[in-house]
């Protein structure tokens with residue numbers, strides 16, 4: 001077997017799928033996993049949902065390229081948005097495969113969604129790493145379905161399986177997810193930002209969803225938004241930067257982009273209540289959705305954590321792509337942890353940079369497109 005196949009994908013090769021099965025993939029790791037299921041269930045139906053836009057667009061490209069016409073791919077966390085109870089018959093599945101997400105509540109949501117669509121006798125399969133919480137995940141399956149079997153181990157990962165009997169018990173799980181098992185429920189938090197209160201809408205798994213991030217608050221305090229400008233909030237999360245920018249504008253537009261489907265839903269709620277006149281929220285891999293447009297200000301608090309390590313690949317892309325969508329004279333304004341060496345990147349890409357604020361933990365930097 002090729003060593004380039006991840007342990008999770010390798011384990012999923014063990015799952016038996018019949019030709020007529022209907023299979024649902026939540027949060028799949030790769031197109032390979034979904035393609036494997038689609039080939040086996042040649043007469044069935046395959047659906048997949050993932051909250052990260054780059055994964056979804058890659059998956060859509062791949063299934064089209066391979067000609068897997070029975071596969072539907074949704075940009076969503078679990079069933080959020082694309083499923084309604086009226087669809088229950090049409091969307092009954094023989095197998096639901098969950099690639100364990102890193103956030104606990106996000107996993108619980110996927111298990112509750114599984115219960116909504118798994119046929120009696122159907123299988124719920126979960127794959128994930130020991131470091132990712134696969135052992136506690138087994139306890140969750142056991143409490144819901146009564147039993148959970150470990151079907152395989154590979155490279156520090158496990159494959160779990162539960163069969164849906166006549167009864168399932170979600171009484172222990174539901175309080176841990178409530179009220180967010182309702183896709184229309186949001187946590188609404190009010191903050192006073194630049195002198196006025198702002199309602200921010202969030203959900204589990206969205207960046208800093210339970211409190212205002214200190215770096216975000218630092219950029220809010222120090223960002224400069226002219227009265228007339230087209231502003232891009234790059235990697236908007238729940239939309240705090242875009243909403244504050246919208247209030248500082250007298251004329252102009254605010255565009256918010258993010259890769260996370262839940263962030264997009266939350267930012268939409270935040271913007272609706274912000275009083276901003278002209279705004280939109282788009283799914284995008286960095287600036288992909290606005291590549292042909294131009295802005296006067298790009299605001300961002302770039303993502304840099306991947307698991308427990310620091311990875312600067314994404315922030316570098318954020319800086320490079322911000323430069324491409326700025327008008328001459330336009331500015332990128334970003335906030336970063338003091339230890340992150342973004343000054344070099346700004347110099348390399350823009351040929352200039354300015355320190356707007358230098359605090360104990362965070363700094364705000366800006367660079368101007370020449």
Ligand SMILES: C[S@@+](CC[C@H](N)C(=O)[O-])C[C@H]1O[C@@H](n2cnc3c(N)ncnc32)[C@H](O)[C@@H]1O
Pocket residue numbers: 054207208213215216234235236237238239240241257258259260263284285286287300301302303304314
């Ligand atoms: C550090 S958070 C900042 C969120 C928000 N701007 C704030 O300050 O509260 C970074 C955001 O970038 C988003 N993100 C990560 N990768 C992305 C990508 N490839 N394209 C667009 N957004 C991405 C994440 O979903 C997350 O919401």
